[in-house]
Amino acid sequence: MDSTPVTCAVGDLGSNTFHLMIATVSGPRINIIDRIREPVRLAAGFDEYGALNEEAQERAFRCMELFGQRLKGFPPEHVLMVGTNALRKAVNSREFIENASSILGYEIEVVSGYEEARLVFAGIARNIEPDNRKRLIIDIGGGSTEFAIGRRFEPFLVESIDVGCLSTKVNCFADGKVTERRMHDAIIAAGLKLQPILSRLKGCGWSSAFGSSGSVKSIAQVVYANGWCDEGISYESLKILKAQLIRDGVFKAEFFPDISSDRADVFPGGVAVLFAIMKNLDIDHVYISDGGIREGMLLDLSGRIDHKDVRDTSVSVFANSYGVDRDQADRVFAKAEFLYRNVKDNWGLDEQICHDLLRWSADVHEVGLSISHGRYHKHSAYLVRHSNLAGFSREIQMLLGFIVRCHRKSFSEKSHEKLPLDFRDRAVRLCVILRLAVILCRSRNDVDKGKLKVESGENRIKICFPGGWLQDNPLTEADLLLEVDYLQQIGWQLIFE
Structure with missing residues (x-):
């Protein structure tokens, strides 16, 4: 029996784009009510010391104002906001999160790459036929790429690497121009990031691969529109696309009006990362799935509310x-x-x-x-x-x-x-x-415990034991005497009698 529908709001503060999703959730069913998407490009705003610069922070804070207005009135326990790779890496991440949380009106948490991969798998699994075949999930973000392998709704291997479509654009295609040398360097760089996890992924194995991110979906749109692949992305169609980008020298976004300008800007970076993945993992075909980290977050959050x-x-x-x-x-x-x-x-x-x-x-x-x-x-x-x-x-x-x-x-x-x-x-x-x-x-x-009495105040606690109990338990009394000293060192007072 499905649980009572609950309205939840989740936010994914990604390295390239900030997303807010509001939905009602009942068991595995998600009914999306509203979405807000803002291309903040946080990962493009690192200074030479690894800190987010003022311009990037201001873009993010303006987005927090928008999200905060939409979230007004939501109970805090019905809201989950997470930061990903850019906020994992920024040396001033804590200061940024404190300021952003204050503007938003809700707490912002940072998740590890492994947790991000788990959430992506959970969000995608609900849209895939629930059989016992192994699935590989690929999520190319702005600053990192997550992998998860599992069956049905449970991943048993999750991995994350520090390379994404925006970071690759910044490092290899900063001015938007694509050359054979730049594409080669971008693919090699992504492949090097993959090397430490290749054996684990290949050793686990999978029967089919799925992609869910904006980068993968936009690539699928282009190869389909050109007649290179009827469903998803084949390795052969990706090779054709790569060659076309090199010939054109840029991604000609004007021919693909459904792809937003901010997504078009990082398109070559996404192609390079996906090509490196498919080549190094010997993937012939990547299927496209709706769902991703936000759907996974919704399922997690509704589970917490429902005591699961x-x-x-x-x-x-x-x-x-x-x-x-x-x-x-x-x-x-x-x-x-x-x-x-x-x-x-x-x-x-x-x-x-x-x-x-x-x-x-x-x-x-x-x-x-x-x-x-x-x-x-x-x-x-x-x-x-x-x-x-x-x-x-x-x-x-x-x-x-x-x-x-x-x-x-x-x-x-x-x-x-x-x-x-x-x-x-x-x-x-x-x-x-x-x-x-x-x-x-x-x-x-x-x-x-029914015979203990406890009193408390600011930085103070008093425990009253039954008469004669401490004399009968000298070890506990000795431990409590030591604890008096330990707590006193941090300005606390423990009284027991």
Whole structure:
């Protein structure tokens, strides 16, 4: 039975184009209500230091004003805005995101290339016949290209490389002119980016390849209009197109009015990247599919609203893969949740993401034990930060890693400074909750949480134990005495009696 339709809004802040899509979602069915597309060309605005220049930022901020007006009145939990390659690379990404989020009125998250590939696969899979054949999905963006191989709705290999239609245009076709030498250099450059992942992709194998991006769709339009291929893009038709571009010296966009001017500008770059992919992966034919990252985001977001969050599954699989003691993880979360319920109002932790982060951190805080007990919290944090966790944005994964890193011993000031500014205080408060829960569960048996009393204030927590309990549990008392000192170092007060 399908779930109740829910109206969601998703935004893809790409390296070339910013997109906003609003739709109602019911199960796998998506009914698009509105779209806004703005050619911001963010990846064309890097300065010599790798920062987004003022001109590129201004284009983006103007777009955020447009999106913000359309989104006015949407509940924050019904909106998902993500940045991709350009915002992954920009050295001033954090500052830009803070300003853009303020203008938009909603949080903007940055996703990894792997997560981008997973979302693309999810968005395309809903439009492909759901059989058991392996599919390769190719998504050529402005600054990166994503690959995913899977069956039905689940990818089992995702990859991302730092080359796209806009970055190739900037590096090889800056003035729009196409020569044989420039095209050759562009194809070689894209092929070199492919080399590290070629063996993994070929080793996995696939029965058919699909493309979904604007670049691939515009190429398909051109080869069809010229009678070179009746469906999708064949390798032979792409060779003819490449030769035609070289002969003409430019892409003659005037003959293809359905292709927008901003898409025409990056067309040669898209051709070079796709040619390198099809040549190096021995692909004879790429089929075209509707759907892509935004449809994948809509499905993810509607799942969160309907309490079917892919991140829960991701964390569970991750924890199990490292042999986490599930009983202990559940025990720690039960204590953490009890503390959370008592302090969340005073500490400003009433957003759902705070509860989610606490639950996930309880699940994975011991994954580092699979490496070593010594400094296991640091091992756990490393694994969390550097693993491919489906559904997680870069910011949320960083927050999860911080909470896990600081759940025992001294706090990491360096890690704290890397967190999003608006979440730093809340991250510390969640750490305090998890730290106390871990202490209470050190003996790996249950403390009757109903007999504990908790009081809280700003940077302060007081726990009252039943009479005589601390005397009967000297290890817990000793741990709490140490914790008093640890928390005092960061300006917190722990009182227990």
